[in-house]
Every structure is written in structure tokens, then in C-alpha cells.
Amino acid sequence: MAGVIDEYVATLRRDLDFDPTLARRLADEAEAHLWEAAEADPAWPSAAAEQRAVARFGLAREIA
Numbered sequence: 001m002a003g004v005i006d007e008y009v010a011t012l013r014r015d016l017d018f019d020p021t022l023a024r025r026l027a028d029e030a031e032a033h034l035w036e037a038a039e040a041d042p043a044w045p046s047a048a049a050e051q052r053a054v055a056r057f058g059l060a061r062e063i064a
Contacts, residue, residue: 004050005034008060015064030063 002010009031016023034053041049057063 004047004054005031005038008034008054008057012060012063015060026063030057033057 009027012030013023013027016026034050034057037053037056038044038049041052043049043052
């Protein structure tokens with residue numbers, strides 16, 4: 001089962017599928033940032049920590 005961050009990154013890749021190179025680069029950077037943010041959360045490891053990291057990052061559609 002995919003986690004919150006995995007789902008977010010998959011959505012971001014789909015939203016950027018018009019440019020595969022950009023999709024790969026941006027998704028990789030976003031994923032690294034999101035994991036770093038989630039791991040810094042006091043509730044880590046938890047889905048709640050991942051959810052807060054994603055919420056602070058913004059909607060995938062807006063990023064795309």
C-alpha cells in the first residue's frame with residue numbers, strides 16, 4: 001500500500017506527463033523535500049507526518 005507521499009508524487013508525475021523529463025526531475029525533487037519534511041515532524045514515522053508535509057507543500061495540480 002502506497003503512503004501519502006508516494007501517492008502525492010505519483011499524482012505530480014501524472015499532472016506533468018506532458019513533459020517526461022520535467023516530470024521526473026520535479027517529482028524527484030519534491031519527493032526528497034517531502035520525505036525530509038515528514039522525517040522532521042515530531043510524529044514521524046506516521047501517515048500524519050506525511051500528510052502534514054504534503055499539506056504544507058501544496059496541491060500537486062498547482063505545482064504542475
